[in-house]
Amino acid sequence: MKTDFEWYIIERVKEKRIEHDLTQTQLSIELGLASGWVGKVESRKIKDKYNLNHLNQLAKIFKCNPQEFLPKKPL
Numbered sequence: 001m002k003t004d005f006e007w008y009i010i011e012r013v014k015e016k017r018i019e020h021d022l023t024q025t026q027l028s029i030e031l032g033l034a035s036g037w038v039g040k041v042e043s044r045k046i047k048d049k050y051n052l053n054h055l056n057q058l059a060k061i062f063k064c065n066p067q068e069f070l071p072k073k074p075l
Contacts (some may be wrong), residue, residue, distance in 0.1 A: 001047075002047070002049055003075075004075045008071050008075060009049075009055070009069050010042060012069045013041075013069055014051060016047055016062045016064070016068075016069075017038070020061075020062060024038040024042065025038070026042055029056065029060070030061050031057055032057075041075055044074075050069075
């Protein structure tokens with residue numbers, strides 16, 4: 001099961017993905033991962049999640065600060 005903290009990050013990334021008009025498949029490919037990987041991360045049924053290296057890559061893709069994916073206070 002994913003934690004509340006992990007879900008917070010996943011939702012922030014999803015918001016950025018939608019804001020940049022990218023599909024799950026497109027973002028997976030941008031990250032250099034299997035085409036269905038982001039879909040697995042965004043699924044409640046699968047344990048896959050972003051790690052710190054992914055957040056760094058995502059910040060490069062979205063041209064933002066990696067901190068934008070993190071909550072301002074502990075959850």
